[in-house]
Amino acid sequence: MDHFNYKNGQLCAEDIPLREIAAAHGTPCYIYSRATLERHWHAFDDAFAEQPHLVCYAVKANSNLAILDVLARLGSGFDIVSIGELERVIKAGGKAGRIVFSGVGKRPEEMQRALELGIRCFNIESEAELERLSQVATAMGVEAPVALRVNPDVDAGTHPYISTGLKENKFGIPIGEALALYEKAADLPGLKISGIDCHIGSQLTELSPFLDALDRLLLLVDRLAEKGISIDHLDLGGGLGVTYRDETPPSPAEYARAVSQKLADRPFGIFIEPGRAIAANAGVLLTRVEYLKPTQEKDFAIVDAAMNDLIRPSLYQAWQAIIPVEQNATGRDGSYDIVGPVCETGDFLGKDRELSLSPGDLLAVRSSGAYGFTMASNYNSRPRAAEVMVDGNQAYLVRERETLADLYRGEHLIP
Ligand SMILES: Cc1ncc(COP(=O)(O)O)c(C=O)c1O
Numbered sequence: 143m144d145h146f147n148y149k150n151g152q153l154c155a156e157d158i159p160l161r162e163i164a165a166a167h168g169t170p171c172y173i174y175s176r177a178t179l180e181r182h183w184h185a186f187d188d189a190f191a192e193q194p195h196l197v198c199y200a201v202k203a204n205s206n207l208a209i210l211d212v213l214a215r216l217g218s219g220f221d222i223v224s225i226g227e228l229e230r231v232i233k234a235g236g237k238a239g240r241i242v243f244s245g246v247g248k249r250p251e252e253m254q255r256a257l258e259l260g261i262r263c264f265n266i267e268s269e270a271e272l273e274r275l276s277q278v279a280t281a282m283g284v285e286a287p288v289a290l291r292v293n294p295d296v297d298a299g300t301h302p303y304i305s306t307g308l309k310e311n312k313f314g315i316p317i318g319e320a321l322a323l324y325e326k327a328a329d330l331p332g333l334k335i336s337g338i339d340c341h342i343g344s345q346l347t348e349l350s351p352f353l354d355a356l357d358r359l360l361l362l363v364d365r366l367a368e369k370g371i372s373i374d375h376l377d378l379g380g381g382l383g384v385t386y387r388d389e390t391p392p393s394p395a396e397y398a399r400a401v402s403q404k405l406a407d408r409p410f411g412i413f414i415e416p417g418r419a420i421a422a423n424a425g426v427l428l429t430r431v432e433y434l435k436p437t438q439e440k441d442f443a444i445v446d447a448a449m450n451d452l453i454r455p456s457l458y459q460a461w462q463a464i465i466p467v468e469q470n471a472t473g474r475d476g477s478y479d480i481v482g483p484v485c486e487t488g489d490f491l492g493k494d495r496e497l498s499l500s501p502g503d504l505l506a507v508r509s510s511g512a513y514g515f516t517m518a519s520n521y522n523s524r525p526r527a528a529e530v531m532v533d534g535n536q537a538y539l540v541r542e543r544e545t546l547a548d549l550y551r552g553e554h555l556i557p
Pocket residue numbers: 200203221244245341343344345379380381382415416417418419
């Protein structure tokens with residue numbers, strides 16, 4: 143459920159027709175619904191209400207300051223993977239004490255800044271990283287709270303590019319090596335063991351991989367306890383899928399129920415790091431048809447958004463719904479490939495879509511609130527799109543469209 147619906151034949155974001163947003167801010171343009179974002183966040187927070195928990199929104203899904211601000215006001219935690227994401231969260235009013243820091247390549251200056259701010263936990267992904275954090279924290283005279291991100295070797299059953307919990311993936315510490323590394327962490331100066339962490343992949347539509355991973359983590363927790371190592375939280379990562387087309391992922395409530403059953407009355411908190419499930423269906427990408435190009439092989443609709451704006455279809459063959467902004471528009475009926483202006487055969491937003499189109503029509507690519515703008519680039523020297531947040535009957539420009547001058551800002555000619 144989201145807040146993008148037709149009213150009087152016009153597709154709206156909450157109470158605002160998308161046509162009005164296009165007129166005010168141009169296309170391509172990302173449009174987010176505050177009400178949807180808040181509802182999705184509350185769905186997770188309410189689902190875990192029975193136990194100590196922290197919802198750490200995965201910033202990589204959508205890091206616009208306005209999005210982070212909306213979630214920070216709800217009391218959200220945040221999962222970050224870079225100093226850039228860290229500074230965004232702080233700028234948006236997020237609390238350092240609710241930030242967890244994931245990622246395989248944390249640099250010393252990133253660790254130092256996170257320690258200065260006093261983040262909640264570092265999710266450590268290798269022995270070398272553990273040693274580096276120990277050195278950085280010791281030099282600063284502080285203790286770094288750590289969890290080891292364990293790679294439980296479970297098949298998340300998702301696209302190979304977004305599966306992260308298999309032993310051949312670069313992420314986390316192989317579960318067989320984790321016990322020894324916890325013992326090492328307990329001995330190293332400047333570290334305080336706080337938790338255990340995993341994240342097995344993204345867009346999961348079944349509960350079983352999460353529960354398999356949890357079982358494996360709990361076995362490890364018991365073995366740690368035998369060694370006198372206790373934790374205060376278990377971080378299950380993100381990954382809960384969404385409906386793009388006909389997927390039927392578990393709801394946050396079903397997910398929480400299953401997880402809570404396994405945890406029984408264990409004396410630690412649960413952290414989760416949902417990104418997509420909060421942001422994806424809280425956003426659409428608004429684009430305009432530039433040209434229709436019927437050929438003998440194919441009907442192409444060439445639109446003003448491209449793979450540089452939304453790369454998911456090209457990169458993962460991801461399917462996202464593409465719907466008209468004007469419900470009863472009549473144009474040329476066809477089965478269209480919706481393609482952008484970028485000079486790549488792989489530049490498409492959707493294929494074989496039954497639509498009735500005319501040049502100038504507006505289309506909305508649904509489920510674009512996660513991994514949309516954050517994965518955008520300037521390929522083909524295309525300025526990145528504007529972003530708008532709708533709140534009831536108000537639309538706010540939350541990121542200006544890049545200008546042509548932005549494209550070469552910081553570039554210099556040689557003498
Ligand atoms: C460590 C970590 N946590 C959380 C997430 C968020 O995942 P999702 O957007 O699938 O919830 C990701 C991305 O997959 C991740 O790498």
